[in-house]
Amino acid sequence: MMNADENSFEFPNRLVHEPARLAILTVLSSCESADFVFLRRVTGLTKGNLSVQLVNLEQAGLVVITKEIVERKMRTTVKLSKRGAAEIEEYWHTMDAIRARMGGRESKRSARLPLHAPARLGFAR
Amino acid sequence: MEMSFEVEHNSVVDQERLKFITVQVYARQGLTFVLIGSMLLLFDMGRIYDPPGWAFLLIAPAYFVALKFYIKLIDRLPEYYERRFGKVEPKSSGNVLLQTGMFIVFFVVLFVWHSKLNTWDSELERWIHQTVPTATGIFPLLLWIGALIHSLGKRIRFDPYGAWFCLLGTFATCALAFCPIWWPSVAGTLLWKSLSAGWLGLTLITMGLYNHYLLVRLMPKQAGDDDDEC
Numbered sequence: 525m526m527n528a529d530e531n532s533f534e535f536p537n538r539l540v541h542e543p544a545r546l547a548i549l550t551v552l553s554s555c556e557s558a559d560f561v562f563l564r565r566v567t568g569l570t571k572g573n574l575s576v577q578l579v580n581l582e583q584a585g586l587v588v589i590t591k592e593i594v595e596r597k598m599r600t601t602v603k604l605s606k607r608g609a610a611e612i613e614e615y616w617h618t619m620d621a622i623r624a625r626m627g628g629r630e631s632k633r634s635a636r637l638p639l640h641a642p643a644r645l646g647f648a649r
Numbered sequence: 650m651e652m653s654f655e656v657e658h659n660s661v662v663d664q665e666r667l668k669f670i671t672v673q674v675y676a677r678q679g680l681t682f683v684l685i686g687s688m689l690l691l692f693d694m695g696r697i698y699d700p701p702g703w704a705f706l707l708i709a710p711a712y713f714v715a716l717k718f719y720i721k722l723i724d725r726l727p728e729y730y731e732r733r734f735g736k737v738e739p740k741s742s743g744n745v746l747l748q749t750g751m752f753i754v755f756f757v758v759l760f761v762w763h764s765k766l767n768t769w770d771s772e773l774e775r776w777i778h779q780t781v782p783t784a785t786g787i788f789p790l791l792l793w794i795g796a797l798i799h800s801l802g803k804r805i806r807f808d809p810y811g812a813w814f815c816l817l818g819t820f821a822t823c824a825l826a827f828c829p830i831w832w833p834s835v836a837g838t839l840l841w842k843s844l845s846a847g848w849l850g851l852t853l854i855t856m857g858l859y860n861h862y863l864l865v866r867l868m869p870k871q872a873g874d875d876d877d878e879c
Contacts, residue, residue, distance in 0.1 A: 565735050566671065
């Protein structure tokens with residue numbers, strides 16, 4: 525049975541943690557900017573879903589979206605804002621810390637979530 | 650414990666995999682290596698097949714045309730990657746002053762120590778050729794060993810066969826260098842001479858093709874919508 529201190533995990537930012545947004549932010553953290561086509565190819569999201577996620581991220585101030593016309597076609601370019609860069613880095617630090625704590629308590633193969641963990645953390649069991 | 654997150658169509662948000670794909674697309678490493686490797690191979694083959702004087706009149710223009718063709722291909726490469734995968738801007742280089750300073754220090758060291766470095770380099774080459782007279786040169790071997798070490802790092806999670814591929818390349822490089830020691834007649838064959846001369850080019854072509862194949866394989870399958878742009 526785990527005590528209160530062992531159960532006190534710092535859970536990651538839910539906005540970042542959502543898989544589609546996490547994939548987008550992870551890609552953007554590896555480059556200066558990426559266009560809509562690349563983000564769609566690399567994440568495998570549909571056009572509609574990607575658009576929605578980008579709007580969410582922009583409204584949260586995590587990305588900056590620029591639209592321009594190139595050779596008579598609209599090009600959408602996305603880059604991380606400073607806040608976005610900080611958030612994604614913080615996210616991976618948090619996940620590393622969670623992984624380290626859970627790995628320290630049990631063997632890596634049998635690590636389990638704390639009982640009160642939110643259902644949608646998405647860890648594979 | 651493995652962390653996996655469903656994105657869509659059962660693709661996994663793997664930080665290292667996404668970073669690899671992003672870097673491969675903006676660096677265009679795969680096909681750039683193939684082009685540079687095939688250029689090197691072409692010119693190395695020219696050294697092996699020492700043509701008579703009159704043939705030079707035919708060969709020189711052919712080389713010139715081939716060079717122009719390659720330059721055009723290298724020029725078209727960004728367009729291909731953009732059309733196929735989309736456009737990615739690499740990260741800006743960071744502290745420009747620091748990097749400029751490091752370059753200056755590097756060139757000063759090279760200038761001051763160049764004769765000593767040349768001596769060490771010659772000693773190393775002499776030792777290699779004394780030990781393995783038929784060595785193809787150290788650079789392809791270093792490339793394969795470097796690639797093997799890299800493939801055993803975080804990359805192994807999304808590219809489990811990469812290490813085997815690099816091991817095979819390292820083994821092939823060593824086999825090429827050592828087989829004339831065990832079978833001396835091999836050194837006189839045209840095949841061995843060609844492979845030996847062109848091994849750097851072949852190394853780059855093989856690595857480039859593998860990286861490009863891996864990039865294509867790691868890209869998730871696309872769903873719906875023909876019109877890509879938002």
